[in-house]
Amino acid sequence: MLKQPIFSITLYNTLGRRQQPLGNSDQITMYVCGITPYDYAHLGHGRCYVTFDLLYRLLTFLGYKVTYCRNFTDIDDKLLNRADKELNDPSAYLILANKYISSFHEDMEKLACKAPDFEPRVTTHIVPIISFIEGLIAKGKAYATEVGDVYFRISAFEGYGKLSQRTKDELKAGARVAVRADKEDPLDFALWKSCDEGPGWESPWGFGRPGWHIECSAMSSEYLGETIDIHGGGMDLIFPHHENEIAQSEGLHNKPFARFWVHNAFVRVNEEKMSKSLGNFLTLRDAYTTFSPMVLRYYYLIHHYRNPLDFSPEDIESARKSYQKLCLALENIDPASEDEIRATSYPLINDIFTALCDDLNVAKAMGRIFESIKDMGPNELALLKGLLMYVLGLALEPEKKETVVITQEIEELLQARQEARDRKDWTAADQLRARLQELGYDIQDKKS
Ligand SMILES: [Zn+2]
Structure with a gap:
């Protein structure tokens, strides 16, 4: 017992x-x-x-x-x-x-x-x-x-x-x-x-x-x-x-x-079950190249397991945003220990467990979390973070901004553009900016 x-x-x-x-x-x-x-x-x-x-x-x-x-x-x-x-x-x-x-x-x-x-x-x-x-x-x-x-x-x-x-x-x-x-x-x-x-x-x-x-x-x-x-x-x-x-x-x-x-229930695409035999499936490793496994886990969790999950890029994107919001709200917080979470009488933690114990109702738990996260103090955030990590298995690491790699070519184009601007040759400066954009770099000039 x-x-x-x-x-x-x-x-x-x-x-x-x-x-x-x-x-x-x-x-x-x-x-x-x-x-x-x-x-x-x-x-x-x-x-x-x-x-x-x-x-x-x-x-x-x-x-x-x-x-x-x-x-x-x-x-x-x-x-x-x-x-x-x-x-x-x-x-x-x-x-x-x-x-x-x-x-x-x-x-x-x-x-x-x-x-x-x-x-x-x-x-x-x-x-x-x-x-x-x-x-x-x-x-x-x-x-x-x-x-x-x-x-x-x-x-x-x-x-x-x-x-x-x-x-x-x-x-x-x-x-x-x-x-x-x-x-x-x-x-x-x-x-x-x-x-x-x-x-x-x-x-x-x-x-x-x-x-x-x-x-x-x-x-x-x-x-x-x-x-x-x-x-x-x-x-x-x-x-x-x-x-x-x-x-x-x-x-x-x-x-x-x-x-x-x-x-x-199934994951569906256009209301059909996703399966190997129907050929409409996306492998996990292909999916991981577009969105992180943690976003995918979160996406699964917030859709109740007994309802069909209609896979769509828009839906994944909104899950990504909501997961990122959660990660940022809990950034720099040390998670509470398992024992601290079990011992607490904090009502939100109580509500989350009540929802999860009701046939794994994660959506209801997440609703309560987003409703109250803004008003929570550091101790409560620590309890919440621990619970989400241990029970929901979420890593809660915010996405890092991509590091920009500046190659020799980019360096030279930036330099040339600055020189064009200095001599007020706007046509040349614009052409150089267009070239940089082609290479995937967007330039924002600071207002002086
Ligand atoms: Zn079996």
């Missing part, structure tokens, strides 16, 4: 579609679905992991002991195809995966996302995945086909559809599942896929590779136990991925898989 719960946090639970208190147990386990490392991470990934980083930081700050696990799907058709294309060799997929895992780590670090406690990879967890599938077969929840595929038996799991709130019939109508003769039910999904060649592993059902969904069930129980507190991911994962994870985990363990299902 929390010794002294300062604030009680409530989160919107996709399972049941309502906001609920997280409870007072001070041990929290959190599993968030990670990436398939076959390309650079994009703005949509950034939004997801900043959301769960905020939750991680907030819970930790409030005194919860959080164990955070996020996986890497480092074997997958997309990855194999990409390895074939880029390296002319599908079996070199791990070279590609390693490259994109390290770029993902760099991108996350720039966004100030703390590293999870565990980052398991599928290819190093084939043994627990196989024994998970064996357990399901033993319980009659899965079956192997003649060709060596293994499917989950939907008819043996009553709660199927409870997360996405659809009946099996609705799911059947909505899902474009290939009807295969060897499947008992079109909704049955693959736990193991046989393959004749290419990367794979020996299994009781022959050579093959795990299906996508099984890894999260197997790895979360390996690191976090059979029931976890919070399971997170993007909204696009609700069906089928998370629905299938529930079927697998509850099918095997006969206990609730996750108490809370937390899903963030």
Whole structure:
């Protein structure tokens, strides 16, 4: 139990579609679905992991002991195809995966996302995945086909559809599942896929590779136990991925898989989801060349995680200005310590935590901050600065003005222009100014 719960946090639970208190147990386990490392991470990934980083930081700050696990799907058709294309060799997929895992780590670090406690990879967890599938077969929840595929038996799991709130019939109508003769039910999904060649592993059902969904069930129980507190991911994962994870985990363990299902909404461009498959995505590293990662983090934070985020340069620019305003107001202030922030009864700090604990309502917290920042004294500013740094993960460093580099050529043009002005040759002076402007220098003459 929390010794002294300062604030009680409530989160919107996709399972049941309502906001609920997280409870007072001070041990929290959190599993968030990670990436398939076959390309650079994009703005949509950034939004997801900043959301769960905020939750991680907030819970930790409030005194919860959080164990955070996020996986890497480092074997997958997309990855194999990409390895074939880029390296002319599908079996070199791990070279590609390693490259994109390290770029993902760099991108996350720039966004100030703390590293999870565990980052398991599928290819190093084939043994627990196989024994998970064996357990399901033993319980009659899965079956192997003649060709060596293994499917989950939907008819043996009553709660199927409870997360996405659809009946099996609705799911059947909505899902474009290939009807295969060897499947008992079109909704049955693959736990193991046989393959004749290419990367794979020996299994009781022959050579093959795990299906996508099984890894999260197997790895979360390996690191976090059979029931976890919070399971997170993007909204696009609700069906089928998370629905299938529930079927697998509850099918095997006969206990609730996750108490809370937390899903963030998409980043959209022209009202369409930003995604790799639609080709309308902006990678984080491309984004960082135009605006700083901290501005991007701030931009994510001020838009509530459950609302779609319509990406636009104007919106980013206004976030940049507002973040800069905050940085300047807190410049030269030493942040208060974590203990000082926890101990204070200063109403603004109280209000900020109340907003954050209300399903991560950062926008409301920021509203309160901008309303009162002008009237705050140095001690209060120190408390605020600390809170924004530790809990929101903002660095709060104001943008530096660009340093002007004066080259030899510029020096000579400036000199020549000054001489022209001295002899009152305004035409020549104007021409020299135009030349300097072409080179990107704007001249402002001091009024004498
Ligand atoms: Zn997953």
